[in-house]
Amino acid sequence: MDFRTPDLDQLAEQVIPQTHFELSAADARDKFFTTGWMLEEKQLVHNRYRTNPRSMLDHMLENLALSGAEELLDLGCGNGFILEHLRPHLAAGHIVGFDIAPGVLEAARERIEGTVTPCEWVEGSADDLSRFADDSFDRVMANYMMHYVPDIDRCLAETRRVLRPGGRFMLTTDRPDSMVEMYEVHFTALKQMGAPERLFKATPKARISLENGHEQLAPHFAGVELRTWQDQLQFASPEPFLRFYHAHNYCCAASDAAADELGQTFFAELRERVRAQVQEVIDTRGYFAVTKFTGSFICR
Template identity: 60%
Template structure:
């Protein structure tokens, strides 16, 4: 991503959905005279970003807000803007993309990070198989991932409504898990494939304990046979100006 941003070192950059600021931290060596604005909807995680970069010799501003509501920023305010693996959560994606284009200066770049819908397919396969084995599972848990709202398959078309030049830089790689525990840590960090992040759906820890057990049993069988459990990642960047 740093290569695709083509940084001189003095840009002003907007990180939409900045999370705990780790991307900004990674970009610091590339922008010694630059400045950053990190925007996120979650005040707690913004506090984590402040703490992470406390003491760093940078100009940084942390803003609580949504990517589809950038009215606080004037037109042509930023040289670069990034939105990495978060746009599928935004209520109004088209408005967010329009706002990203509006706040960019002429000659600026916007980079969207997203996945192909089949990314992490092996993880989703064992997840849904485990759900089908369980009793009284809410139908909402079988709905498609929100990532399908904007992905490598449809993102370029959505971005072309707002940017003149749009190109995709995609790649594949693999994660090989040598132990069931290592995979389950990864699986849980993805909110059990979003099952534990559906608003208003409180399933209780017992439900997720059974789900992890059933998923873990499948993964353990595969590791016993093959020596590892493979998860294929198909991800990429869409670069816009």
């Protein structure tokens, strides 16, 4: 399915800022992923409002090409949502879930507990895989997490080291213009409020995106192939979109180091201004769309 249109491309040029937020791994551990609520909200809304019948999980399964007996390392496994869906395809395999945040790691463990696939849960930062021997895994995956890793280059070198010859590494991330419609209503509301300039930044995924990922991966892997996947969420009422927007930390504005100074009334007003725009689109068009441009690099 192709949701890309010249109008969306033009909108992205107008809306997506050139500079992006930086989120630290420490913030991921101590602020955003102390529990799984943000991930759960995004996963729930995404699954309920998507319009591509081929899901992101279908895309991942196809790209991982599992036979059922692989040893798989999931870097930044979060709450185990993806692992739960892959697990039946690894019934005779072995899973290592790895994450910097103990809260989500525990949620992942609970999700998979009692299944026949042996699982280990390891806390750490993905740029230090020294606890794993060379050639330990048939598959390594890193989904929507690499932008948090302090030393990306070291993480990729380490991934290459622990991957067996003939194995695959799957790195999933977004294009910088993914969800441009959400950014449009967000930045419009920020402008209406005269918000500080430092909030006008793109997603931190721009650190390693579908646009610049190849050049970062190529020094470490003999073959790097990009496989894209798109979806469009369509909302016929504002509320589920607003939950999704909140779970994205208001396009990272609430992740800003100085967000506490802005206060709760700032974010309440932001939310209401966004709601008004979304409602207007729904009244005119019947739904509010959020287009996702995502994909995976398959590295060998």
